[in-house]
Amino acid sequence: MGVFPNFDGLGGIGDLKQVIGALLMFVLIIAVLMLIVSAICWAIAASHGNYAAAAKGRVGVLVALGAAVLAGGGVAWINWLITIGRQL
Template sequence: MDVFPDFEGLSGISELREVAGAVLMFVLIVAVLMLIVSAICWAIGSSNGNYQTATRGRVGVFVALGAAVLAGAGAAWLNWLITVGDQL
């Protein structure tokens, strides 16, 4: 028995895939821009001795990295679930 989700059963599923890909790209671009800005704030705050700016920059760097990891992991997880569903 070969069970696989019927992606063509619903109308508009190809547009949904395009939208999901566009959202993933948008999230990754924003995460990279946030990483750059936060790293600059962290560096400036550390060099000037302003611990509040350095702390906020560091938090921004970690949030940006976390967002990028979660966005990438979401796509990998979805592909894994489709593969597992195909094997059932």
Template sequence: MDTLTVPLLAVVSTRVASENVYPAFSGVGGKSTLVPIVGALLRFVLIVAVLMLIISAIAWAIASSTGNAQIAQRGNVGVFFALGAAALAGEGIA
């Protein structure tokens, strides 16, 4: 970064932090219908992520105990992806 960019970023970040900017949900038509639909979809994603976590963990354990490195690696990746999806969906619900 050059010498102009750093002070400019500091000023912009300070200005944005000092403003109280929040989304205006009152401008969305059909909010009373949209909120339960989004909540149900996020709950569905959370359930699928937890099921994916269980299945991937079982596959990882079985593959590791039988010495199948390729399936164990896929189970490992599946577990971490499921944890990330569950965390994001759980945060979206809260």
């Protein structure tokens, strides 16, 4: 007996996938923009000797990088889970 998820059982699942894809695009764009802004702030603050602002810029770079990795890796992780679910 094969048990597998029925993604067509819910109405509007295709629209939901499009909304999630659009939100993921916005998250990735914002993460890249924040990465650029934080890196610029880090570089300017470090060159002027403002180490408190440089530390905040470094934290911004790391947070933006983490958000981009999680958002990008989330799609691969969900696809992997769906593939594993079909094999069970």
